[in-house]
Amino acid sequence: MLVSTKWLNKYVNINGINPADLAERITRSGIEVDSIIDRSLGMTNVVVGHVVECVKHPEADKLNICQVDVGEETTQIICGAPNVAQGQKVIVARPGAVLPGNFKIKKAKLRGEESNGMICSLQELGIEGKLVPKAYAEGIYVLPEDAVPGENALPLLGLDDTVLEFDLTPNRSDALSMLGVAYEVSAILSQGIALPEIDYPTATEKAEDLLKLRVDATVDNPMYVAKVVKNIKVAESPLWLQNALMASGVRPHNNVVDITNYVLMEYGQPLHAFDYDRLETGEIVVRHAEEGEVMTTLDDVERKLNSHNLVITNGKEPVALAGVMGGANSEVHDGTTTVVIESAYFAPSSVRRTSKEVGLRSDASTRFEKGVDPNRVQEAAERAAQLMAELAGGEVLAGSVIFDELDKTAERITISPDYINSRLGMKISMDEMLTILDRLRIPTQAINGQLVIDAPTRRQDLKIKEDIIEEIARMHGYDEIPKTLPVSESTPGGLTPYQAKRRIVRQFLEGAGLYQAVTYSLTSKAQAQAFALETAPVTELLMPMSEDRSVLRQSLVPHLLEAATYNVARRIDSVALYETGSVFLGEEEDGLPCEVEHVSAVLTGKWVDHAWQAETKKVDFYVVKGIVEGMMDLLGLLEGLSFEKAVIDGMHPGRTAAVLLNGERIGMIGQIHPTEQKKRDLKETYVMELNLERILSVETDELLYVPVPRFPSISRDIALVVASETSAGMLETIIRNAGGKLLKDVKLFDLYEGDKVEEGKKSLAFSMTYFDPERTLTDEEVVKAHEKVLKALTEEAGAQLRG
Amino acid sequence: MEQQLQQLKEEALTKIQEASTVKELNDVRVAYLGKKGPITDLLKGMGKLPAEERPKMGALVNVIREAVTESLEAKMIKLEEEAINAQLEKEAIDVTLPGRPAPTGNHHPLTRVVEEIEDFFISMGYEIAEGPEVEKDYYNFEALNLPKGHPARDMQDSFYISEEILLRTHTSPVQARTMEAKGGSAIKIICPGKVYRRDNDDATHSHQFTQIEGLVVGEDIRMSDLKGTLDLFAKKMFGAEREIRLRPSFFPFTEPSVEMDISCFKCGGDGCNVCKKTGWIEILGAGMVHPNVLKMAGYDPAVVTGFAFGMGPERIAMLKYGVEDIRHFYTNDVRFISQFHRTEA
C-alpha cells in the first residue's frame, strides 16, 4: 500500500510532521513502513511553459523548434516529442535544473539551433512509465490550459509529496484504504479526523426506473448497490485526481474509471462502472456462471468459466467477473453517457478462488479477498456518485438499486482492565484504556468495571479479547512493558539422553577430523534409494519444483557424495564430511513416512598429510572402520559391534562391510564402486552410513570403575601362516574362544602376503595378553592356556606356526 | 723429597688443565693416582724415611693427592658438560618446520548457532523438543489457528505429499504436538529443526532452511515474561550492551504478535549497512499463544496462557558472521564450513 502524505493530509492534519518521524511512529505502533519515497526526487527549476510557437527543425525531421513562454521570458527549446504542439501548456526543465538520475539540464545546440532547457515527459520526472496516462506515454505531458507559465510545476503535478510504502500484515486490511490509514494515524497522533462529506444534487428520475437488479447467488454476493449517473462527459480527470492515483501506483484513464479507482483507494471498497447503454437490457443479474460459459474480460482475453465463478450479467450474458475484472462488452468508453456504478460485497473465498483460477490479482480482488467493510459498501457508491456529479458533469438519479442481506453488526467484546493487565504484566488504568480506544475510534462503554466494546466493522481484525489487548498494548507502547521472567515452577531443563549422545557423536566425528555438512532432504527419483540401508516406497511431492527435488531421500550418502564432488572439483583433494539427518521410509499407519535419523560420512583423498616427515596416508577402508569403532566405543557399544563382508549396489564388492550391532544390521561402510566414483568425478572414496536412531536408542549400563590391575600381565606373540581367504576376524574369534578367562586381549600386529610365504597363503602375527586380576600368573599356567590357543588355531583354521 | 712432591703436584695440575677430553683426563688420573703412578711410588717409599718424618711426609702426600683429585673431578664435570652441550648442539632441529597436523573438524555454522541458542535456553530450564519433518496438515496449520482455506497456507507455498500431509513449513507443529501430549500441564521447550517452503533457491531464499522456536505455557504467563526472556536472550547471544524493542506484527498462532529488533551489534545503534541505517536489526517473531491454539491443544485459555517465539538460524548466522548468501549453508564447501572452527571472545 502506497500512502501519499499529501492525500492523507486531507483527513488528518500531519502538516509539520517530518515524514520519517511519522513513518517511525506508524511502524512502532503496528504497521511497518517499508520505505519513504520523496516524489520530488530533489528536482528544481521545473516550471510551467506555454508553447507559443512550434515549427519543424529545418535540419532534423523529428525535432521541433519551440518558442516557450516560461514566465520571465520566452525562450527557444528544441523538442523531439511527437505530440508537442503550439498552444500547449507543458513542463519545462530550465537550464540548471537537475532531473532524477542526476540528469543536469544545460543550454545546448541541437543541429545548429539553440535549446534553452527541455520540455519534459512524466517519465523524465521520475514517474514510472506504467503509471503515465496512455495519451502521454510516448511523449511529453500536457498540462491543463489554466496552468500559469513560470509557476513551479512540481506542486501542480503533486510531486511535492512524500509517499510511505506500507508492508501490511494480513490482519490489517483496514489500512488498504486512505481512510483506514487516516484512522490509524489520527489515533497515533491523537488528532481529529475529517471524513469526506457526501452531498450532491440528485435528479428526480429514480435509479430503479432505469435499472433492475436480481441477485441469485446470495451467499457469494450478500450485498449489491447500483447507482445510475446520466449525462456523463467522459474526459481526462482533473490533475489533482490523476496525481493522487499516480502517487498510489494507479494509472489514470478517464474521469469515470479514475473516480472508481480513487474511491477504491479512499474507502478500500472496489467499484465498477458499466456503460448503461452497452448493458443493453437495463438489468443486472448476479449469478454463478454456467459450466463452460465464456466471457471476454477487459484485457481482451476470452475466458472459459466454471460453475463456482460469480458473474455479473445483463440477464443474458456475463458483463463482469465479480470482484475480479469487468467485461469488454460493457466497458466505459469515450462516448459513454450513462454509467452504472456497482458497489458490492463479494464473499472473500469466492473472489480468492476465481482470481487465482484466472490468474488475475488486482487492487480490487485483493481487497475483496480480505473482506471489505460491510458498512461502507453503500457509502462508497455515494462517494463515487458525488465525484461523478462534480468532476464529470453527471446527473445522479435518485436512490440506489439495492440487494442487501449482509450482516453489518459490530462484534461485541467485553473485557476487564484486570484481564488486560494480567496478560500484559502491566498496570494500565481503565481511564487510559478508554482514552486509547477513543483515539482508535472504537466505540466503548465502561459498564461495571468492564470495557464493553463494539468493534467497528472496518477493523475486521478485532474479534476476541486478545485483539483488544493488542490494541491497548500497541497504542500504549511496547516499550512500556516491563521485563520479567516466567514464575512457573522451576524445571531442570536439559537434553534428553538421545540428544546428549547425538552431540557426543558429532563432537567425536569432528575430533576425528570430519566437518559437519548439511544437505537437502529432497532429491531426485534416481538418487532417492541409492546406497540406502533399507528401502521402502519413496515419498513423493505432489507438485515438485524440479525433478532434482521431487522425492525424499532414503540415504544421506548421495548428497554427501555430491558435496565431495563439489569440493574435489574446486581442487580440495581431501574431503572428510559427515552429516546427521533424517531419511524417509515408506508410510506408517498415520500416513506419515517413517522418519529415521542416520549418520553418514564421506572421505576421500589423504587422511594424514604430513609429507615432509614422509608421513602421508590415504583414506582407506580401515580409516573409516576405525572411526566407526571409536564412535561405538564412546557410546559403550563396542562389544556388540561386528563387521561382515557385504555386497551393496554402488559399492566396491570387495571393500564393503555391513555393520552389525548384536547381530542386527545397523549400517554399512566401504568404498564407492569405481564406476560410481568415475561417474561422480571422484578418486578412491569411502562412505559410511549408520542408523543413528538405532544406535542412540540403546540404553547402556552405568559406568562402574574396574580396579586398576595390581598384578603384572604376561604377553605371548604368535605368527601364523593360513590360507589367504581366512579372515583375521575368524582367527581372532578362535583365539578368544580358546584362550579362556585368562586371555584378556588379542591384537593383530603384523600381516604379510608375499614372496616369503607360499602362494595362496598369508602370514599373520598376534600378540596375546594373559592376566589374572587376583594374582601373578605362573609360567606354567600361561603355557597351558597358550597351547590351547595354538591347538585350536591348527585344528579349526589349519594354521601353521611360523618362526 | 718435599720439593719433589711439590714439583709432582704442579706437573699433575698442569696436565689436568691441558686435558681436553674425558679420555685424556682419565689418562692423567691413571698416570698420577694409579697404582703404578708416582704418588703411589712415593707412598711406598715412605718406609725408607726416618720414623719421625713419616707422619709429616704422609700428611703432605695426602694433601697433594687430594688437591690433584679435586682438580681432576672439577675438570671432569666441566668436560662432561661440554660433551653434553656438544651432543645437544648436534641434536638441534629447525623449530620453524611445520607441525604434524592434529585432526580437525567442526560444527556446521547452523549447528553452532542452534546449539548456542539451545544451551542458553537449557540454562533457563527449557527442554529441547523435536518432531517429524513430514507433518500432518493438522499440526502444521489447523492446530495453529490456520484453518483450511486460510490465505497464509497457500498450496503454492508448501510442499504437499498428499492433501493431508506436507513437509512442515515451520517448526511450530512440534509445539502443537507437545501441547497436545502434555495434556494441560506446563511447558518450556525449544524446538529446532529443518523446515521446507516452495521457494526458488537464491541469495536470500532456500527451499530448505532451519528454524528454532520456543514455547512457554503455564498459568499467568504474561507478555512481560516474553519481553524479559527475549531481552536476556538478546544480551546472551549478541552482547551484554544489546537493547531490544518490540514492534506489533501478525502471526495467526499468536495474539498479540510482535517482531523483536535488537540494537545493531555492528554500529551500536548509530546506523550502518548491517542495520540499513536504522540502528535496529530484526531478529525474531514472537507473541502470546493464540487462545484458539491453546483450546485446540486442550488447555483452558482463561487459566493457562503462554508465549512463543521463533527465529531463523540462517539469518542469525548471516548477521553474526557476515555471510551474504544463504546458499553457502547448503553447498558444503569445506573452505566455508572450516571457517567456523575457533572460539569467539
Ligand SMILES: [Zn+2]
Ligand atoms: Zn548498524
